[in-house]
Amino acid sequence: MLDEWLRHYAGQNRRRDTAATWVIADRNDVVVAYASVAMTGIDRSAAPDALSTGAPDPVPALLLGRLAVDRRHANLGIGTALTAHVLATAVELNEKAACRAVVVTVLNTSARGWWEQLGFHPFEPDDPDVLDLYLLISEIQATLRRTQ
Numbered sequence: 750m751l752d753e754w755l756r757h758y759a760g761q762n763r764r765r766d767t768a769a770t771w772v773i774a775d776r777n778d779v780v781v782a783y784a785s786v787a788m789t790g791i792d793r794s795a796a797p798d799a800l801s802t803g804a805p806d807p808v809p810a811l812l813l814g815r816l817a818v819d820r821r822h823a824n825l826g827i828g829t830a831l832t833a834h835v836l837a838t839a840v841e842l843n844e845k846a847a848c849r850a851v852v853v854t855v856l857n858t859s860a861r862g863w864w865e866q867l868g869f870h871p872f873e874p875d876d877p878d879v880l881d882l883y884l885l886i887s888e889i890q891a892t893l894r895r896t897q
Protein backbone atom coordinates (compact mmCIF):
# COMPACT_ATOMS: atom_id res chain seq x y z
CA MET A 750 0.00 0.00 0.00
CA LEU A 751 1.19 3.49 -0.75
CA ASP A 752 1.19 5.94 2.10
CA GLU A 753 -1.56 8.08 3.51
CA TRP A 754 -0.30 11.26 1.87
CA LEU A 755 -1.72 10.26 -1.48
CA ARG A 756 -5.09 9.40 0.01
CA HIS A 757 -5.46 12.49 2.18
CA TYR A 758 -3.47 15.31 0.65
CA ALA A 759 -2.92 14.81 -3.09
CA GLY A 760 -6.47 15.89 -3.96
CA GLN A 761 -6.41 18.84 -1.55
CA ASN A 762 -3.13 20.06 -3.00
CA ARG A 763 -4.48 19.78 -6.53
CA ARG A 764 -7.69 21.66 -5.71
CA ARG A 765 -5.69 24.42 -4.02
CA ASP A 766 -3.17 24.56 -6.89
CA THR A 767 -0.29 23.91 -4.51
CA ALA A 768 0.98 20.59 -5.91
CA ALA A 769 0.19 18.30 -8.83
CA THR A 770 0.39 14.54 -8.36
CA TRP A 771 1.15 12.13 -11.20
CA VAL A 772 0.02 8.58 -10.70
CA ILE A 773 0.84 5.24 -12.34
CA ALA A 774 -1.90 2.65 -11.85
CA ASP A 775 -2.19 -0.99 -12.83
CA ARG A 776 -4.89 -2.40 -15.10
CA ASN A 777 -7.28 -2.52 -12.12
CA ASP A 778 -6.70 1.17 -11.37
CA VAL A 779 -4.69 0.34 -8.26
CA VAL A 780 -1.98 2.96 -7.74
CA VAL A 781 1.53 1.51 -7.94
CA ALA A 782 3.50 4.77 -7.91
CA TYR A 783 3.08 8.49 -7.63
CA ALA A 784 5.08 11.69 -7.87
CA SER A 785 4.06 15.08 -6.57
CA VAL A 786 5.48 18.30 -8.01
CA ALA A 787 5.18 22.04 -7.39
CA MET A 788 6.97 25.19 -8.45
CA THR A 789 9.43 26.49 -5.89
CA GLY A 790 12.09 29.12 -5.36
CA ILE A 791 15.56 28.32 -4.05
CA ASP A 792 17.17 30.74 -1.61
CA ARG A 793 20.06 32.04 -3.69
CA SER A 794 22.34 32.53 -0.68
CA ALA A 795 22.05 28.81 0.16
CA ALA A 796 22.47 27.58 -3.41
CA PRO A 797 25.65 26.20 -4.96
CA ASP A 798 27.29 28.32 -7.69
CA ALA A 799 25.87 26.16 -10.49
CA LEU A 800 22.38 27.22 -9.37
CA SER A 801 22.97 30.78 -8.19
CA THR A 802 25.33 32.28 -10.78
CA GLY A 803 23.46 34.82 -12.86
CA ALA A 804 20.13 33.80 -11.34
CA PRO A 805 17.50 35.90 -9.54
CA ASP A 806 16.64 35.40 -5.87
CA PRO A 807 14.86 33.08 -5.39
CA VAL A 808 16.10 30.83 -8.18
CA PRO A 809 13.10 29.38 -10.08
CA ALA A 810 12.90 25.59 -9.82
CA LEU A 811 10.55 22.62 -9.80
CA LEU A 812 10.21 20.72 -6.52
CA LEU A 813 9.76 16.97 -6.75
CA GLY A 814 8.08 16.83 -3.36
CA ARG A 815 7.21 13.16 -3.18
CA LEU A 816 8.01 10.03 -5.11
CA ALA A 817 6.90 6.60 -4.02
CA VAL A 818 6.70 3.18 -5.64
CA ASP A 819 4.75 0.32 -4.07
CA ARG A 820 7.30 -2.15 -2.66
CA ARG A 821 5.63 -4.99 -4.57
CA HIS A 822 6.63 -3.22 -7.79
CA ALA A 823 10.14 -2.17 -6.75
CA ASN A 824 13.16 -2.42 -9.05
CA LEU A 825 11.08 -2.59 -12.22
CA GLY A 826 12.15 0.83 -13.44
CA ILE A 827 8.88 2.51 -12.41
CA GLY A 828 10.54 5.09 -10.13
CA THR A 829 13.02 5.94 -12.88
CA ALA A 830 10.26 6.24 -15.50
CA LEU A 831 8.16 8.51 -13.28
CA THR A 832 11.17 10.68 -12.49
CA ALA A 833 11.97 10.88 -16.21
CA HIS A 834 8.43 12.13 -16.81
CA VAL A 835 8.86 14.83 -14.16
CA LEU A 836 12.21 15.85 -15.67
CA ALA A 837 10.68 16.11 -19.15
CA THR A 838 7.90 18.25 -17.63
CA ALA A 839 10.53 20.54 -16.10
CA VAL A 840 12.10 21.03 -19.54
CA GLU A 841 8.68 22.03 -20.94
CA LEU A 842 8.06 24.41 -18.04
CA ASN A 843 11.43 26.00 -18.61
CA GLU A 844 10.54 26.64 -22.23
CA LYS A 845 7.20 28.23 -21.32
CA ALA A 846 8.24 30.14 -18.20
CA ALA A 847 11.62 29.62 -16.52
CA CYS A 848 12.90 26.83 -14.34
CA ARG A 849 16.59 26.42 -13.66
CA ALA A 850 16.58 23.08 -11.87
CA VAL A 851 14.62 20.24 -10.36
CA VAL A 852 15.11 19.91 -6.61
CA VAL A 853 14.29 17.07 -4.25
CA THR A 854 14.67 16.45 -0.53
CA VAL A 855 15.38 12.76 -0.20
CA LEU A 856 13.90 10.69 2.62
CA ASN A 857 17.21 9.58 4.10
CA THR A 858 20.89 9.26 3.24
CA SER A 859 20.50 5.71 1.92
CA ALA A 860 18.06 6.97 -0.74
CA ARG A 861 20.60 9.58 -1.90
CA GLY A 862 22.47 7.12 -4.10
CA TRP A 863 19.34 6.45 -6.11
CA TRP A 864 19.07 10.13 -7.04
CA GLU A 865 22.77 10.54 -7.63
CA GLN A 866 22.79 7.74 -10.19
CA LEU A 867 20.20 9.85 -12.08
CA GLY A 868 22.63 12.78 -12.07
CA PHE A 869 21.31 14.76 -9.07
CA HIS A 870 23.90 16.64 -7.00
CA PRO A 871 23.83 17.42 -3.28
CA PHE A 872 23.53 21.11 -2.37
CA GLU A 873 26.61 20.60 -0.18
CA PRO A 874 28.88 18.02 -1.83
CA ASP A 875 31.17 17.72 1.20
CA ASP A 876 28.37 16.83 3.61
CA PRO A 877 27.38 13.13 3.39
CA ASP A 878 24.25 13.81 5.47
CA VAL A 879 22.74 16.49 3.24
CA LEU A 880 19.33 15.51 1.85
CA ASP A 881 18.71 18.40 -0.55
CA LEU A 882 19.65 17.55 -4.14
CA TYR A 883 19.29 19.31 -7.49
CA LEU A 884 19.58 18.63 -11.21
CA LEU A 885 20.04 21.55 -13.60
CA ILE A 886 17.63 21.80 -16.51
CA SER A 887 20.70 21.86 -18.76
CA GLU A 888 21.64 18.40 -17.43
CA ILE A 889 18.26 16.76 -17.92
CA GLN A 890 18.70 15.61 -21.52
CA ALA A 891 21.77 13.59 -20.51
CA THR A 892 19.78 11.93 -17.69
CA LEU A 893 16.85 11.21 -20.00
CA ARG A 894 19.17 9.58 -22.54
CA ARG A 895 20.58 7.32 -19.80
CA THR A 896 17.13 6.27 -18.59
CA GLN A 897 15.74 5.28 -21.98
Ligand SMILES: CC(C)(COP(=O)(O)OP(=O)(O)OC[C@H]1O[C@@H](n2cnc3c(N)ncnc32)[C@H](O)[C@@H]1OP(=O)(O)O)[C@@H](O)C(=O)NCCC(=O)NCCS
Pocket residue numbers: 814815816817818819822823824825826827828829830854855856859860861862863864866
Ligand atom coordinates in the same frame (compact mmCIF):
# COMPACT_ATOMS: atom_id res chain seq x y z
C1 LIG B 1 13.37 5.17 -4.41
C2 LIG B 1 12.21 4.53 -5.18
C3 LIG B 1 11.31 5.63 -5.71
C4 LIG B 1 12.81 3.72 -6.35
O1 LIG B 1 11.73 3.19 -7.12
P1 LIG B 1 11.92 1.88 -8.04
O2 LIG B 1 10.81 1.86 -9.03
O3 LIG B 1 12.08 0.67 -7.20
O4 LIG B 1 13.32 2.20 -8.75
P2 LIG B 1 13.82 1.75 -10.18
O5 LIG B 1 13.31 0.38 -10.48
O6 LIG B 1 13.54 2.80 -11.19
O7 LIG B 1 15.40 1.72 -9.94
C5 LIG B 1 15.97 0.63 -9.29
C6 LIG B 1 17.47 0.66 -9.51
O8 LIG B 1 18.06 1.61 -8.62
C7 LIG B 1 19.04 0.93 -7.84
N1 LIG B 1 19.06 1.52 -6.51
C8 LIG B 1 18.12 1.38 -5.54
N2 LIG B 1 18.47 2.08 -4.44
C9 LIG B 1 19.66 2.68 -4.75
C10 LIG B 1 20.55 3.51 -4.03
N3 LIG B 1 20.28 3.90 -2.79
N4 LIG B 1 21.67 3.92 -4.65
C11 LIG B 1 21.94 3.55 -5.92
N5 LIG B 1 21.13 2.75 -6.64
C12 LIG B 1 20.01 2.32 -6.06
C13 LIG B 1 18.58 -0.52 -7.80
O9 LIG B 1 19.67 -1.38 -7.54
C14 LIG B 1 18.08 -0.70 -9.22
O10 LIG B 1 19.17 -0.86 -10.11
P3 LIG B 1 19.08 -1.88 -11.37
O11 LIG B 1 17.98 -1.32 -12.26
O12 LIG B 1 20.43 -1.79 -11.98
O13 LIG B 1 18.72 -3.18 -10.79
C15 LIG B 1 11.42 3.54 -4.29
O14 LIG B 1 12.31 2.60 -3.74
C16 LIG B 1 10.63 4.17 -3.15
O15 LIG B 1 9.44 4.45 -3.30
N6 LIG B 1 11.26 4.37 -1.98
C17 LIG B 1 10.60 4.95 -0.82
C18 LIG B 1 10.33 6.41 -0.99
C19 LIG B 1 11.56 7.18 -1.36
O16 LIG B 1 12.68 6.90 -0.92
N7 LIG B 1 11.34 8.21 -2.17
C20 LIG B 1 12.39 9.05 -2.64
C21 LIG B 1 12.56 10.27 -1.76
S1 LIG B 1 11.28 11.45 -1.94
